[in-house]
Each structure stands twice: as C-alpha cells, then as structure tokens.
Amino acid sequence: xxxxxxxxxxxxxxxxxxxxxxxxxxxxxxxxxxxxxxxxxxxxxxxxxxxxxxxxxxxxxxxxxxxxxxxxxxxxxxxxxxxxxxxxxxxxxxxxxxxxxxxxxxxxxxxxxxxxxxxxxxxxxxxxxxxxxxxxxxxxxxxxxxxxxxxxxxxxxxxxxxxxxxxxxxxxxxxxxxxxxxxxxxxxxxxxxxxxxxxxxxxxxxxxxxxxxxxxxxxxxxxxxxxxxxxxxxxxxxxxxxxxxxxxxxxxxxxxxxxxxxxxxxxxxxxxxxxxxxxxxxxxxxxxxxxxxxxxxxxxxxxxxxxxxxxxxxxxxxxxxxxxxxxxxxxxxxxxxxxxxxxxxxxxxxxxxxxxxxxxxxxxxxxxxxxxxxxxxxxxxxxxxxxxxxxxxxxxxxxxxxxxxxxxxxxxxxxxxxxxxxxxxxxxxxxxxxxxxxxxxxxxxxxxxxxxxxxxxxxxxxxxxxxxxxxxxxxxxxxxxxxxxxxxxxxxxxxxxxxxxxxxxxxxxxxxxxxxxxxxxxxxxxxxxxxxxxxxxxxxxxxxxxxxxxxxxxxxxxxxxxxxxxxxxxxxxxxxxxxxxxxxxxxx
Amino acid sequence: xxxxxxxxxxxxxxxxxxxxxxxxxxxxxxxxxxxxxxxxxxxxxxxxxxxxxxxxxxxxxxxxxxxxxxxxxxxxxxxxxxxxxxxxxxxxxxxxxxxxxxxxxxxxxxxxxxxxxxxxxxxxxxxxxxxxxxxxxxxxxxxxxxxxxxxxxxxxxxxxxxxxxxxxxxxxxxxxxxxxxx
Numbered sequence: 001x002x003x004x005x006x007x008x009x010x011x012x013x014x015x016x017x018x019x020x021x022x023x024x025x026x027x028x029x030x031x032x033x034x035x036x037x038x039x040x041x042x043x044x045x046x047x048x049x050x051x052x053x054x055x056x057x058x059x060x061x062x063x064x065x066x067x068x069x070x071x072x073x074x075x076x077x078x079x080x081x082x083x084x085x086x087x088x089x090x091x092x093x094x095x096x097x098x099x100x101x102x103x104x105x106x107x108x109x110x111x112x113x114x115x116x117x118x119x120x121x122x123x124x125x126x127x128x129x130x131x132x133x134x135x136x137x138x139x140x141x142x143x144x145x146x147x148x149x150x151x152x153x154x155x156x157x158x159x160x161x162x163x164x165x166x167x168x169x170x171x172x173x174x175x176x177x178x179x180x181x182x183x184x185x186x187x188x189x190x191x192x193x194x195x196x197x198x199x200x201x202x203x204x205x206x207x208x209x210x211x212x213x214x215x216x217x218x219x220x221x222x223x224x225x226x227x228x229x230x231x232x233x234x235x236x237x238x239x240x241x242x243x244x245x246x247x248x249x250x251x252x253x254x255x256x257x258x259x260x261x262x263x264x265x266x267x268x269x270x271x272x273x274x275x276x277x278x279x280x281x282x283x284x285x286x287x288x289x290x291x292x293x294x295x296x297x298x299x300x301x302x303x304x305x306x307x308x309x310x311x312x313x314x315x316x317x318x319x320x321x322x323x324x325x326x327x328x329x330x331x332x333x334x335x336x337x338x339x340x341x342x343x344x345x346x347x348x349x350x351x352x353x354x355x356x357x358x359x360x361x362x363x364x365x366x367x368x369x370x371x372x373x374x375x376x377x378x379x380x381x382x383x384x385x386x387x388x389x390x391x392x393x394x395x396x397x398x399x400x401x402x403x404x405x406x407x408x409x410x411x412x413x414x415x416x417x418x419x420x421x422x423x424x425x426x427x428x429x430x431x432x433x434x435x436x437x438x439x440x441x442x443x444x445x446x447x448x449x450x451x452x453x454x455x456x457x458x459x460x461x462x463x464x465x466x467x468x469x470x471x472x473x474x475x476x477x478x479x480x481x482x483x484x485x486x487x488x489x490x491x492x493x494x495x496x497x498x499x500x501x502x503x504x505x506x507x508x509x510x511x512x513x514x515x516x517x518x519x520x521x522x523x524x525x526x527x528x529x530x531x532x533x534x535x536x537x538x539x540x541x542x543x544x545x546x547x548x549x550x551x552x553x554x555x556x557x558x559x560x561x562x563x564x565x566x567x568x569x570x571x572x573x574x575x576x577x578x579x580x581x582x583x584x585x586x587x588x
Numbered sequence: 589x590x591x592x593x594x595x596x597x598x599x600x601x602x603x604x605x606x607x608x609x610x611x612x613x614x615x616x617x618x619x620x621x622x623x624x625x626x627x628x629x630x631x632x633x634x635x636x637x638x639x640x641x642x643x644x645x646x647x648x649x650x651x652x653x654x655x656x657x658x659x660x661x662x663x664x665x666x667x668x669x670x671x672x673x674x675x676x677x678x679x680x681x682x683x684x685x686x687x688x689x690x691x692x693x694x695x696x697x698x699x700x701x702x703x704x705x706x707x708x709x710x711x712x713x714x715x716x717x718x719x720x721x722x723x724x725x726x727x728x729x730x731x732x733x734x735x736x737x738x739x740x741x742x743x744x745x746x747x748x749x750x751x752x753x754x755x756x757x758x759x760x761x762x763x764x765x766x767x768x769x770x
C-alpha cells in the first residue's frame with residue numbers, strides 16, 4: 001500500500017517539489033488544516049503578513065526580484081477577496097504568483113456559508129487560470145499544473161481553491177512536475193525567416209530604435225545580457241518602458257531613458273520620428289503610445305513577444321516574432337554575427353544623422369528641474385538617494401504616483417530584477433509589502449521602497465511584518481501631503497480645483513515608526529538630506545524616512561492626454577520660454 | 589474640450605464591423621463556459637448567439653459556437669485571447685459570408701389558431717425543413733432549421749397565423765466537403 005497523505009500534506013509536498021522556500025499568508029478558518037501541517041515541513045517558511053493584499057504584493061516583490069513564482073496562502077471569503085487587488089496587479093504586470101485559498105467544505109458550497117465566496121468566479125478575470133479542487137485525487141496534479149501555468153509563456157497569477165474537507169481527506173501523492181503538456185500550447189512560434197527579415201530591417205534602417213519592456217526581465221537575466229549584446233552590436237539607441245528598466249544600463253550612452261507619458265524628450269521624439277522600431281517584450285500600453293493614430297507614423301514596427309495576443313492588439317506591426325525573448329535574441333545574434341560582422345562600425349555612417357538628432361533632443365535636458373536651497377525638491381531627493389546607494393546592489397520598490405515617476409526618471413538601474421513597481425494596474429500601496437517580499441528573498445541586500453505618503457498609508461500595516469522578521473527595509477517617503485499625481489492633473493487639467501487630493505490629517509511618520517518598533521528619520525532641508533540618508537543606510541533595522549518635499553512640484557516631462565509623442569510638455573523652465581497657446585492652454 | 593481632461597486618449601475612428609462565427613473546442617469542465625463568455629464580456633466583445641454542447645464524450649470535449657461582430661482587429665484579438673485559455677484546444681473562425689461553411693439555427697414555433705391558419709403556418713415554413721412536433725385541434729409546435737435572418741423574418745411574418753411563442757438555438761457551424769478543421 002502506498003502511503004496516503006492528507007490534502008494539507010499534499011499541498012506542502014507539492015510546494016517542496018516545486019522548491020518553494022517561502023510562502024506569504026494569513027490563516028483563517030478554511031485553511032487551518034494547511035496551517036496545521038506547516039510545522040512538519042521545515043523547508044517551507046511562512047511569512048505572516050497583516051493583510052492578504054500585503055501577502056500578494058510581497059509575493060510579487062519576491063517573484064519579480066528572483067524570477068521564481070511567489071506563493072501566497074490565504075483563507076476563504078475575505079481572505080480571497082483581499083488578495084484580488086494583488087492578483088490583478090500581477091496579471092497586468094505578468095508576475096508569476098500561485099495563490100492558494102481555503103474554501104468552505106464542499107457540501108456547504110453554494111449555501112452562503114460563513115466566509116464563503118465564489119473565489120474562482122471572482123478571480124477568473126484576474127488570473128491566467130484557476131481551479132476549485134473538488135476531488136482529493138486531483139489535488140497534486142492541479143497544484144503542479146498551477147505552477148506550470150504561472151511560470152510558462154507570459155507569466156501571471158493562478159489560484160487554487162481548496163475546500164476544507166479536501167484538506168482533510170487522504171490520497172496518494174504523485175509528483176506531476178513537468179509531466180503535463182498544456183494542450184500543446186507552445187511559446188516559440190517564429191521561424192528563421194522572421195529573424196532574417198528582422199536583420200534585413202536592421203541593416204536598412206537609418207533611424208532605428210529599440211523599445212524594450214518587462215518581457216526582457218521576465219525572460220531571465222540571460223535575456224538582458226543578450227539584449228545588451230545586440231544593442232551594442234547594432235549601435236542603435238534604446239529606450240525602455242517603466243517595467244523594462246534595468247534590462248539595459250541606464251548610464252550607458254545608447255540609453256535614451258524611459259519613454260511614455262513621463263518619458264524623456266529624446267526617447268519620445270525618437271519613438272515618434274524613427275523609421276524602424278524594434279519592440280522587445282513590451283506591449284504598446286496606452287501610457288506609452290499616447291494617441292494611437294499618431295503613434296510613430298513613419299516607422300516599420302517589429303514586435304517580439306511571447307504572448308501572441310499582444311501582437312496587433314493596440315498597434316499594428318509589420319513584423320511579429322512570437323517567442324521567448326531569450327530564444328529570439330539568441331537566434332537573432334547568431335544570424336547577425338554570421339552575416340553582419342563589425343556592423344556597428346560599418347553602419348555608423350548610416351545612422352550618424354540620427355544620433356546627431358538625438359543629441360539635439362538630449363540637449364533639452366528634459367529631466368532638469370529648478371533646484372532650491374530651502375525646500376527639498378523630490379527629484380533632488382531621488383538623485384541623492386541614487387548617488388548614496390549606487391555602489392550597493394540596491395533593490396527599489398515604489399508605490400504609485402509622482403514619486404514613482406521621479407524614481408523611474410532619476411534612479412538609474414543597471415541590472416534586471418532590481419526595480420519592482422506596479423505599472424499596469426497602478427496599485428497604490430504596492431511598494432511596502434513588495435519590499436517585504438524582496439527583502440525575504442535577498443536578506444543581505446539593501447531594499448528601499450520609494451514611497452508617497454498617501455500610497456504608503458494604504459498598506460502601512462505591513463511595517464509590523466517587517467519588524468517581526470527583522471527585515472531592514474527602508475521606506476523612503478517623499479512627503480508632499482498631497483496625492484501628488486492627482487494634484488498635478490487637477491492643477492493642469494481641472495482648473496486647480498484640488499478636490500479631495502490633500503490629506504489634512506497625516507500621521508507623524510517618525511512617531512509611527514517608533515510605534516511599530518522600527519526607526520523613524522525626518523529630513524526637512526536639502527542641507528541635512530545627505531546626512532539623514534546616510535543615517536538611514538547605516539541603520540540595520542526597518543526605517544521609515546519622512547522626507548518633506550516641495551508640495552507644488554509637478555512631474556515633467558509629460559505627454560498630455562491623447563497627444564502624440566512629439567507634443568510633450570516640458571518642465572517649468574521650458575514653459576517660461578515657450579508660451580502655451582491655443583488648444584494647449586486647456587491642458588496646462 | 590472635455591476629452592482632453594482625461595488621462596486616457598480619446599476613442600479612434602469607428603471601423604466597419606463584420607460578423608464572424610467563432611468555434612471553440614474546450615475541455616468540458618466546470619466553469620469553462622464562464623471563462624469563454626467572461627472573456628467576451630470582460631473585454632467588451634459582442635455575443636450575438638451562443639451554442640454549446642459536449643461533442644466527444646470520451647475525451648470530454650465541448651464545442652462552443654459563438655456568433656460575434658467586430659473589426660478585423662477585434663476578431664483577431666478574440667481568437668488569440670481564446671487560445672490563451674488553458675481549457676481551450678483550438679479555435680476556428682469563419683466569416684458569415686463564407687460559402688464553404690454551413691450555418692444553421694433551429695427554432696421551435698408554437699401556434700394557437702384554427703385549423704386553416706395552422707395549415708397556412710406549416711405551408712409558410714416549408715422551405716425550412718418543418719417538422720410538426722406536437723399537434724392539438726387548436727395548436728401545434730413546428731420545428732424549423734434555417735439561417736438566423738430567415739428565422740428572424742419568419743417569426744415576424746408568422747404572427748398572423750397565430751404564432752404565440754418562439755424558442756431558438758444559437759447558430760451551429762460546419763465546413764462543407766471532406767475537410768475538417770484542425
């Protein structure tokens with residue numbers, strides 16, 4: 001007789017076989033049998049969060065910084081619904097998550113039992129797939145398939161809903177790992193002909209640009225290496241989306257900075273004027289394209305993506321290459337080296353005018369801001385934070401808003417997996433729990449959440465988690481007392497009617513830090529900023545850093561709504577020189 | 589300029605919509621129809637009609653036939669999004685004008701009228717394979733199979749013969765000739 005295991009044991013057997021070392025969770029009635037087994041499986045460490053949304057974002061931070069799937073374990077009903085925001089966030093940003101939820105016993109499903117909800121129904125639109133396990137004999141197979149679905153193809157969240165009676169029932173355990181085929185769904189669907197075509201386009205281009213995104217990061221560290229190799233071999237300029245930051249060194253001369261709504265002048269103008277756009281693992285998001293009809297009107301567009309449904313979804317492309325970035329770039333480089341040896345030198349002349357033009361755009365210095373001796377400019381705070389941490393292998397998470405854009409603009413990332421931010425869904429409250437997850441995965445590394453005071457209050461309770469597990473995360477709050485991005489839109493587009501965007505009763509973050517049992521630091525002037533940041537970095541405990549910044553500062557450059565890339569709003573310096581007239585006036 | 593106050597771009601030009609018949613082969617498991625239908629509603633695609641039933645008991649495969657309208661780009665998206673669903677095996681797409689494909693819908697008509705009218709009703713249906721499924725001295729139930737628009741006009745025209753109730757299926761489709769869709 002083979003040994004029989006309870007459903008709860010099978011859950012852990014699967015986690016062990018999937019090499020899961022940490023799970024983020026919160027116990028409750030419908031998952032108690034699983035929690036009961038925790039003590040018998042030492043290789044799986046449980047991190048107790050303070051709210052299920054925190055578990056989700058922590059698992060996301062863990063996943064994004066390691067490339068491994070993040071796992072969360074929550075109870076039925078409110079446990080599951082609280083995790084929905086994090087699941088949706090992971091779905092939008094292609095983060096592999098496996099969410100295990102408890103469910104009321106099978107005979108009570110559909111009776112409106114205590115803490116019952118239709119978990120698989122609620123999470124169907126925000127997961128790649130989900131399962132309600134109604135038969136103990138299916139559990140092991142479903143668990144392993146869940147990991148496979150989450151991590152293969154375009155990664156994303158999955159959910160396994162396990163009724164409480166199934167957790168108690170017994171069955172044989174079989175390791176299904178890597179034995180299942182997903183209905184034969186393959187991910188590499190390109191041919192050598194596609195690659196040849198790409199290389200032909202590359203060799204003909206006079207105004208080329210690489211436009212890279214989170215797909216490069218998701219494809220693994222090797223993909224970033226290959227991308228660098230290809231970019232250097234071609235000598236082409238490169239820009240990146242918010243999610244792609246780090247896949248190419250930000251301090252390299254070929255890098256034009258981030259593109260999109262708050263991207264640099266040179267990146268957006270290059271996207272508008274190019275004759276060849278090579279999209280590597282990005283998805284033509286509306287924050288990137290602006291007005292679709294006028295998006296890069298004169299270019300041939302190549303799209304390399306693992307997800308066939310990303311092709312031609314928003315922007316029609318001329319050449320689609322469906323496949324894993326790592327594999328496509330490997331093939332491309334192989335062919336490229338064979339046929340175009342020494343290309344970057346021989347081709348230099350062909351794209352020299354293009355580079356000259358780009359230098360002209362660059363000389364606008366679109367990220368510049370007007371400095372101050374009295375108040376801390378938020379951009380200055382990020383610059384100083386970068387200068388003081390760049391020699392360390394730093395992991396940055398953010399919340400959502402102005403601080404997030406300033407971080408993306410002014411913090412220079414040189415490695416993949418060092419930048420964790422909520423891009424697609426734009427979830428305020430993402431950064432703090434994500435930092436918890438990152439620090440769990442990288443206990444020796446410096447982890448900083450660049451935050452806004454409004455966002456961070458949404459998941460502030462997770463400081464308690466950080467303290468419990470001695471996670472020395474640094475919460476660097478750019479405190480302007482406003483929901484800054486909301487205030488900015490209201491200033492520019494709603495006649496300065498600052499409706500409900502000011503937080504009149506903020507807590508004292510330093511005292512709050514002390515109440516949580518961590519360290520609070522406040523910086524009020526530019527003069528003391530460096531010392532305070534150094535004090536933060538020298539503190540081997542969780543820190544809440546309350547950086548009081550200019551309350552009126554806006555995030556520029558900016559493409560106003562529904563405008564093409566070549567109609568950007570630059571910072572205050574530029575606006576003084578260039579009076580905005582006509583239609584633009586309604587925007588500014 | 590109200591639209592300029594939005595953080596989103598304004599909608600582009602309206603394009604011409606085509607009618608397509610999408611056929612999806614799926615694992616017949618709990619919630620699979622909700623996944624397919626939820627994808628349509630969640631992404632704002634149209635469903636004009638829907639027909640679904642298991643077609644392979646051994647392998648538990650169901651065949652879903654969906655009539656939808658959309659721009660070519662939207663129809664492409666529908667297919668690609670459907671193919672991403674885990675229980676989906678394959679997806680076929682036919683234009684309604686496609687001569688190589690048979691589309692049929694079935695309808696049940698109930699007539700309550702005198703004998704003369706009932707006979708006329710049956711006569712009016714004769715081009716659409718009418719079958720009398722039930723008959724009393726003041727009513728009958730007729731089954732017809734036809735195209736959607738034919739059933740549309742029939743249900744309008746037959747009112748005068750005492751049509752009191754209509755029940756109809758969504759369209760089902762099959763290619764002509766020996767070919768099958770792989």
